[in-house]
Amino acid sequence: MNYKEPAPINPHEDDPFESMMSRFDIAAEILELEPGIYEYLKTPQLQVTTSIPIQLDDGTIEVFEGYRVIHSSVRGPSKGGIRFHPKVNISEVKALAAWMTWKCAVVNIPFGGAKGGVKCDPRNLTRIELEKITRRYTGNLLDIFGPERDIPAPDVNTDEQIMGWIMDTYSMHIRHTETAVVTGKPTYLGGSAGRREATGRGVRIVGEAALEKAGIDPKNASVVIQGFGNVGAVAAEEFVDIGCKIIAISDVTGGYYNPKGIDIQKALEHQRTHGGLLKDFDGGERISNDELLEMECEILAPCALEDQITRHNAGRIKAKIIVEGANGPTTAKADPILEANGVIVVPDILANAGGVTVSYFEWVQDRMGYFWPKEVVNERLARILTESFNSVARRAERHGVNMRIGAYVLAIERVANTLKLRGIYG
Ligand code: NAD
Numbered sequence: 001m002n003y004k005e006p007a008p009i010n011p012h013e014d015d016p017f018e019s020m021m022s023r024f025d026i027a028a029e030i031l032e033l034e035p036g037i038y039e040y041l042k043t044p045q046l047q048v049t050t051s052i053p054i055q056l057d058d059g060t061i062e063v064f065e066g067y068r069v070i071h072s073s074v075r076g077p078s079k080g081g082i083r084f085h086p087k088v089n090i091s092e093v094k095a096l097a098a099w100m101t102w103k104c105a106v107v108n109i110p111f112g113g114a115k116g117g118v119k120c121d122p123r124n125l126t127r128i129e130l131e132k133i134t135r136r137y138t139g140n141l142l143d144i145f146g147p148e149r150d151i152p153a154p155d156v157n158t159d160e161q162i163m164g165w166i167m168d169t170y171s172m173h174i175r176h177t178e179t180a181v182v183t184g185k186p187t188y189l190g191g192s193a194g195r196r197e198a199t200g201r202g203v204r205i206v207g208e209a210a211l212e213k214a215g216i217d218p219k220n221a222s223v224v225i226q227g228f229g230n231v232g233a234v235a236a237e238e239f240v241d242i243g244c245k246i247i248a249i250s251d252v253t254g255g256y257y258n259p260k261g262i263d264i265q266k267a268l269e270h271q272r273t274h275g276g277l278l279k280d281f282d283g284g285e286r287i288s289n290d291e292l293l294e295m296e297c298e299i300l301a302p303c304a305l306e307d308q309i310t311r312h313n314a315g316r317i318k319a320k321i322i323v324e325g326a327n328g329p330t331t332a333k334a335d336p337i338l339e340a341n342g343v344i345v346v347p348d349i350l351a352n353a354g355g356v357t358v359s360y361f362e363w364v365q366d367r368m369g370y371f372w373p374k375e376v377v378n379e380r381l382a383r384i385l386t387e388s389f390n391s392v393a394r395r396a397e398r399h400g401v402n403m404r405i406g407a408y409v410l411a412i413e414r415v416a417n418t419l420k421l422r423g424i425y426g
Contacts, residue, residue, distance in 0.1 A: 016095035016306070022332040024098075027408035030399050037416050040424075044094055045078075045112075046070040050140040052118060054132040066137045068116040070150055071097035074419045077148055078114035079104060079356060081155030081184075082137075082162075084130075088117035096155075099327060100356070103349040105411035107388045109360040114150050116141075122157045134162050138169040145170060147180035147367065153359050154184040164189050180366035183359035192362035193374035194381070195355075199325065200234025200303075201378070202354020202385050206346050207235075207299050207323040208242055209389040214320060214344065219243040222297045224319065226250050226289060227304030228271065228278055231325040231352065235301055236264045244299070248284070248292050251304075253277050255292040256284030294318060302329035309334045317343055324348040339402050347404035349411065350385075350392050357384050 021042065028038050052064040067090055070078045080100040083093075093115045101113030118137055122130060144150050145166075154163055163185045170181045179190030187193065194201075211218055221244045225232045228251045236246050245261040251271075256262065256278065263283050270281045293300065293308060296318040302308045303325030309317060314330075314337035322338070323346045324330065330338070330345065338345055358381055365371050396406025 016092050016328065017098070019328070019332045020095045020098050023335075023404060023408050024412065026401075026405050027412050030401070030405070030409050031413055031416070033412070033416060037419065040419065041072070041412065041415060042098075044069050044071045044097060045073060046144070047090065047094065048141065048144065049090065050137070052133055052136045052140065054129065054136055056129055057126050064118055064120050064133055066116070066118040066140065067093045068141055068144055068150070069093045069097040069114060070144070071113040071115075072101040072415060073112035073150070074415055074422065075101075075105060075112050076110035077112065077146075078150045079111040079153065079183075079359065080114035080116065081153040082116040082118070082158050082166075083155040084118050084120055084122050084133075084157040084162075086119060086121040088119050093117050096327060099349055101415060102408060102411035103353050103356055104360075105414040106349050106392065106407050107353045107357050107384055108414065109357060109384075111151075111356070111360065114152075115155070116152060117155075130162070131165055134165045135169045138166045139173070142170065142173055145181055147178060147363065151180070151359075151363060152182050153356070160184060160186045160191065163191075180363050183362040185362070190362070190366045192358055192365055192377060193372065194377035195358045195362055196230065197234045198358035198377075198381060199231045199352050199355035200236075201238055201381065202357065203231060203235040203301055203303065203323055203325045203351055204238030204242065205354065205382055205385045206351050206389050207239065207301065207321070209386060210321045210323065210344060210346050211298065213393065216298055216320070217243075221245070221299060222247045223299045223301065224248040224292060224295050224297045225325075226255075226292055226300075226302045226308065226329075227326065228267065229303070231355075232301065232303030233264075233268060233271070235303060235323075235325055236262075236267075239299070240264050247297060248287065248295055249278065250287075250289050250292050251278045253279040255287040255289055256281050257287045257292070257295070258284035299323055301325050305329065307331055309338070311337060314338050315341070317341070319343060321346065324351045327352065335402070335404060345402060345404055346389070347392075347407050350388055350403070350407050353388065354381055354385060357381055 096115035104111040166182045185191040248257040294316045300319035301323045306328040309330040311333040314334035321344045392407045
């Protein structure tokens with residue numbers, strides 16, 4: 001299997017769960033959440049650590065550690081990706097699971113939030129070993145997963161094929177094919193049209209809405225994109241389609257700047273012929289990732305990793321708008337600095353929600369056994385994200401807060417209201 005370079009996970013400025021909680025706390029205060037509801041919503045519903053022993057190709061046995069955290073299933077079955085990475089840990093999985101709860105609530109889809117991971121380095125594993133890890137992980141969590149219970153999806157270093165193995169393993173155990181147990185599958189196995197592009201497309205949809213709100217014509221907007229993977233490369237193509245100029249792009253090998261506009265198709269072609277990397281791309285002047293983040297532009301879209309905009313560089317950010325394609329690219333300590341400087345931040349739980357929205361469409365289509373054309377998927381995606389952007393912006397204005405806190409307020413209120421109506425069992 002041709003694996004992507006695992007995204008290095010940076011040391012966090014805060015513990016990731018604490019970072020999530022500091023935003024949660026601000027929103028909870030605005031909502032005047034009662035203490036019991038506050039405790040309920042902050043505490044993950046289930047945290048599982050599981051051992052995954054497999055026999056490697058050389059005959060030796062190695063035991064990997066796997067995790068699944070269900071943060072909430074108050075609004076429906078929990079939803080969230082599985083990450084294969086050597087640095088994955090339970091605190092990170094807990095934070096990512098909570099973000100999924102808020103993300104699904106922001107776009108108002110009937111899911112709770114979860115996340116999973118296996119501590120492993122896919123670069124050092126063969127395809128057969130990866131398949132064994134995936135199947136054993138799925139087998140161990142068989143009582144947790146299910147189309148009405150908990151539905152995984154891809155995340156860093158897990159792809160369509162891995163989702164296919166999860167679907168097959170689950171189906172073998174329950175003795176019939178159940179495609180709706182996992183999303184992000186190949187279309188042969190019940191995947192949805194438009195799922196691969198959905199997150200990058202969503203980044204553009206909310207970026208365009210933010211430009212409009214700021215009174216900027218997309219044709220006069222320059223865009224900088226960090227990370228040229230699934231999210232960033234599609235977002236770049238989409239921004240070009242609405243007339244924006246992409247002045248800088250980057251990947252793990254470094255950045256490229258061209259004030260006249262980078263030829264995105266040429267960059268994609270370079271990536272295809274250079275092992276998936278931009279290394280030695282001749283369509284722009286070579287710059288560092290740090291320089292890229294601090295460029296003057298209308299939109300900066302961090303689409304790579306966590307913790308890119310921190311208290312150390314936030315004061316030097318010159319973008320008018322940040323659209324967070326990645327999960328957690330801005331630390332909690334950077335938020336007030338950006339706000340003081342008038343930078344509009346379209347937060348991750350809204351900006352990258354296009355992926356989970358089309359995952360929801362995939363789940364619906366699998367359960368119906370009836371598949372929609374790509375145009376229908378894209379039209380429904382655009383409607384949901386535009387409405388969500390407007391709801392978040394209205395919330396932020398009403399409470400006099402930034403869009404991130406507006407998004408948390410909206411999401412937490414939706415989950416809290418559902419919880420109150422359901423009542424506490426026990
Ligand atoms: P990917 O692996 O396809 O792409 C990541 C890109 O970032 C690659 O081009 C990589 O080279 C680059 N990168 C890695 N380290 C970098 C660095 N230090 N500086 C600059 N670039 C660097 O991953 P992806 O699926 O595009 O996901 C990117 C982010 O978006 C992650 O935070 C992920 O959790 C988030 N996200 C993805 C989806 C989705 O549907 N794929 C949905 C929601 C959120």
